Amino acid sequence: MSEPSLKAIIEGALLAAGEPLSIERLRALFPAGEVPEPATVREALETLAVEYEGRGAEIREAASGFRIQVPESVSPWVARLWQERPQRLSRAMLETLAIIAYRQPITRGEIEAIRGVTVGTALMRNLLDREWVRCVGYRELPGRPALYATTRTFLDYFNLASLEELPTLRAIQALDEPGAEGDGGDDDDEAASASGGDET
């Protein structure tokens, strides 16, 4: 496999990041001694932007950097992705939401530490999009991770006047029947609906 081009690396980074990347952050992807000049990065970005014209994605410069986004021309079709199925919330999403509710304000890293599993960008974005969760600040750590908290919309959705109406964690613990098998059943449902949707 030959070494990928600067352009390919930038393209990959923009696609994987899920957030705008500044030229500085793009340069930081390269090991010392191989860091491209800012002008070179900008040039590659411009070439990429031209290549993306007329396609299903476009490169845009936002306040905090460059990002790949779905252009307006394609949006009406893409929007149907979310119209179609009244989605079930995945287990991962429910757990993440519950952790944010009880432990807010909390960073993604902290949620991951509790869940023991990576929390995907798509998942966080989904929660933000639903406006159940918002970013309320940043933790003073490398990368300044965002701190998430639940919103008014979240409370409304679950018919709560305030978070205090959620049962205490101790009460939740008491809910548990040992060896809860709810799991098996749930997974079956999900798999079934997923496979139902995918059958051609």
Next chain:
Amino acid sequence: MSEPSLKAIIEGALLAAGEPLSIERLRALFPAGEVPEPATVREALETLAVEYEGRGAEIREAASGFRIQVPESVSPWVARLWQERPQRLSRAMLETLAIIAYRQPITRGEIEAIRGVTVGTALMRNLLDREWVRCVGYRELPGRPALYATTRTFLDYFNLASLEELPTLRAIQALDEPGAEGDGGDDDDEAASASGGDET
């Protein structure tokens, strides 16, 4: 603005979804009367895949559909976007997962018999939580032990379109006496039938 091409719509949808999209889901993006044939969608996907070659992203068919992903060739650079390295999977987890993948459906006791050690509850739980494994039924034995099988999420995560893409299990060498079971040949069948089972 002219009407975007089928290819651009598909590309935009794949990039916006953040999860694999089946051909059926892609077709559902179009209003009644304009729904493209599955073959047309597949053709567009193939053209796209060719266009992506050598770039910072690739189109790949996973178990639950197609997705655009940043290829291995570019990931060494892209991985620097994040501070944290993804967790390593323990050998115990990998071995258990491998046994479930090749021998599904299988009970915990049967996994233990192959590994020669106890399979901890925490480990099984972890596999279930990741949604890589699910309970598909119970064996008619005292205690009705749960039968485990792998999921689509497992395949998606490991970049596999089906269980058949797993590497073939090594054949068992016959013991001295020729009476030993000729296990060698059936491995492919096993994987195939296992994947068949997953579909249901």
Next chain:
Amino acid sequence: MCGPRWGWPIADGAEPRADGAPVARVRGEAYTELPADLYIPPDALEVFLDAFEGPLDLLLYLIRRQNLDICDIPIAQITEQYMRYVELMQELRLELAAEYLVMAAMLCEIKSRLLLPRPPTVEDDEDDPRAELMRRLQEYERFKEAAEDIDAMPRLHRDVFPAMAATPSVVRPRREVDVSLRELLAAMSDVMQRAAWSSAHHVQREALSVRERMSGCLAAISRERFCAFGELFDPSEGRLGVVVTFLALLELLKEDLVELDQCEPLAPIYVRAVATPAASADEAAEGHGE
């Protein structure tokens, strides 16, 4: 199980040093001889034991290291080596899983059966007392290899990354989702069960009103970068509300999320967010705003 006393002589290769001086000390205990095939310092045994996934794994290691044929294991030799590990582990008082002892007993049994003169007629497949062990070893080895293969496969978030583009112009219809509070609580209870295992986490604290207020204060402060202390309190909430806000601020201070500023004694106190958004993190806030 007959609970044999492991009395195997230490291998011939490991000569005690002539001067009788110990070759190693492990946890204060002197060792005058090294086990012959142990090419690792006894110190490392604990780590070493962790490296094995059980008795089958250890046996396989012994067999493979010496290029022995898995279908024709010299039982006496392997048994002896295996025992030496088990013995050493016991002497070092390492927590030894019961499975290792069961395997030891099994090896001894096979060995003794091989020593016995064979009765002239036995059923064919019972011919070799090693057969069952060899079958298990092979079976285990193929899955061990399969596990390595799986580990080497490109994995999401490790070797490949899902691509995702922003969708600023997409109007997302409010999705009808069907989640009940019960489901949410069940998810939390699952998390707690798991968190109990990993023990590194304490998910106990329960002052939810304080947690909620922490988020509220932090949001207010982040928006303005800083905020007069008094402005965070809403007297109309009454005494309880004020106390909750105060506790929330203390908690934020403790977690290093805000700091207090006062230019001179008796001057107004300001509360400031410690971290300002990283350039790239704007997106998170923006994402929710749209």
